[in-house]
Amino acid sequence: MRRIPVENLEPGMVLGRSLFSATNTLALAAGQKLDPRYIKLLGDYGYQWTYVEEDGFEEITPQDILSDTTRRLAENALHEGVDKLKHAVQMKAEAGQITSDLLSSEPDLFNIPNVDDMSHAVSSVVRDIIDRNIGLVDIFAEVASSTYIYRHAVNVAALAVLIGRQFGLTSRQLRELGLSAILHDFGKVCLGDDLMTRPKHELEGDDLERFQEHPTYGSILIHNTDPSLVAERLTVLHHHEWQNGGGYPQGLKGDNLPPSRSLERADDGIHRYAEIISIAESYDNLVHGNGEVPRPLDPADALGMIMSFAGKRFNQAVCHAFSQIVCLYPTGSMIQVQQSSAFGLEGYYAIVKEQGTTPAHPFLILYADPDGNRVRPKTLDFSNDSTLKLKLMV
Template sequence: MRMIGIEEYDERTMQLAKPICDSRRRVLLGAGNVIHPKYREKLEQIGIKYLFIEDFKSKGISLEEMMDMPTWLDIITVTENAYKAAETNQPLPLPEIQKAVKKLISEVQKRNAIMLIPTTAVDQSLFLYAHAVNVTLIALQIGKKIGHTYTQLNNLGIGCLLHDIGKTRTSNKEEHPEIGFNIIRVHREINLVSAHIAYQHHETIDGKGFPRSLAGNDILEFAQICSLANDYDHLISQDGIMPHEAIEQIMTFSEKKYSHHIVLAFSQGIISYPPGTNVQLNIGSKGRGIVTRIESNPHRPIVRLLELNKEINLNQHPTIIVETILKEENHRQLI
């Protein structure tokens, strides 16, 4: 199984590996089906940009670093319910939120590295909630690498899951952090640190953020972690930037938007070349291949060389690097 952009789908050689669901989690097309071109157009119209497929190249690729979709969708539903409650001035469903965060902590703790399901793999009406779940996953991964305790991870996770909840009451970008803070802080069962994550997640350590232009140590570490995770998911999901390029972009903001130790922890737990990525290594024509899995190093994957029909572990060959990412149609022409 591998993930591709919907525009790369070829009904002649590919079939769905995971079902496609609408905003109410109803199955639009089940696993094992082939997508007709007209149906693909409809999927694109509702905002779906990524598919999980099986084909002859995907054998042996399991995407173990990715959270399973049913669990991801369950937590998206919990997040949606929380945001809807805030929108109608109802109390937040705290038991469900706390249970969801515990599940996300468990998902992160059992993986050495994380690979996101892009928010654009679901109906666009769920983007806001899927984004919150993805931000929480990345933030918890960073917190784990830094060495935060379980209680700290719990407070970080709740704050990140609710970081955009202020958007339920305003469309003004600069107002939503404070509104979100006020929504969260009235719930005494939630640590005030979690509320401040929502308040400060658009502040930057160079003082150029909002809503209060805080700088340096005036910004909570947890808020910086949320800010970085927020930026990374936008790059991956909305902008469609490849993970290795998104990681590089994040690294350029070290000591500008977020502290260096947070960027370092982030880089240690995020995959540069996800399984299923078509690559060209710097060893000539024999270097065309596909990433099959990640072992010890999230930036040095195992690559199956298609011409030689064998695998190579880049972590054991320091002089061999990924020269370029091949688009599906170009990769298909070369094999």
């Protein structure tokens, strides 16, 4: 199958993967022939990308980092927790604004009611990532249109666990890291719907100041839920801190050291898990056009932006590890060969068949000549081509 933007869909194309609605019910099943009504429906549901079947590309099967079951388990647990907390926040908000003092003073009201379900879902995330042994991060294989805050939290958990695995963290540490990631923006629920959902790049003045309270709110909610969740509490509190001290809410500094198993936190510095989560969450925001950028960036541009902050905003060692595992060309997408040691392939178009051992060298299937004329599909292996340059088309 091929990955294409929803705006490029045409009647008669056949859906390659099933699509689910925001409430996780089946919206359209794989194999469905699309007509104008269905195409409009996909746009209305908020899908930006989808997969379609195409002759010659049947063997292309994008693999999400997580199984559908795990993703739904995690999103549902989060959904339930958010709904309950929202209710408590709305009740109190009528009497005045939510503050840190208010949250701390009423631990029975302001907490994470189903944290056990979330821990259970996180164990599943960790198991999926270890069992499925996925080497490269392709979060693009996930096409569900579920509400962004849930999808973001689960993507960040998956990415964080993958990065944590690169540094040899233990299963217990990966579970702590995963739970911290799922909960990293939970404090935003206390900001109310308007501020929670408004794009971050539009915020200024009092709104921005209030938005920057969300790590503090999240850490109080975790403490209210279970004071023994120390790593999770600190990680959530620190997830917007920068290595150079330019972050918030405390302006802590980092030391750019790798997050080794034995050293979870630099003294008085940023928690090691938070250094992982800040990269995972920025990347997810950049490629989905949330947070600091108005439009989604290509994976390579998103990685480029992350790397430009290495050592200053993001932990240098974590950035380096991330650059080794992040996918630059999503499976199923179309690329153009710009440079290659193979004779005569410059300008040809190909579809990414599967990820290779390094991000820059995916396996490809030839699609069309430089003039756009279809050619016989043929698998290309550029694993050893150090001159290879590819351009992501759509």
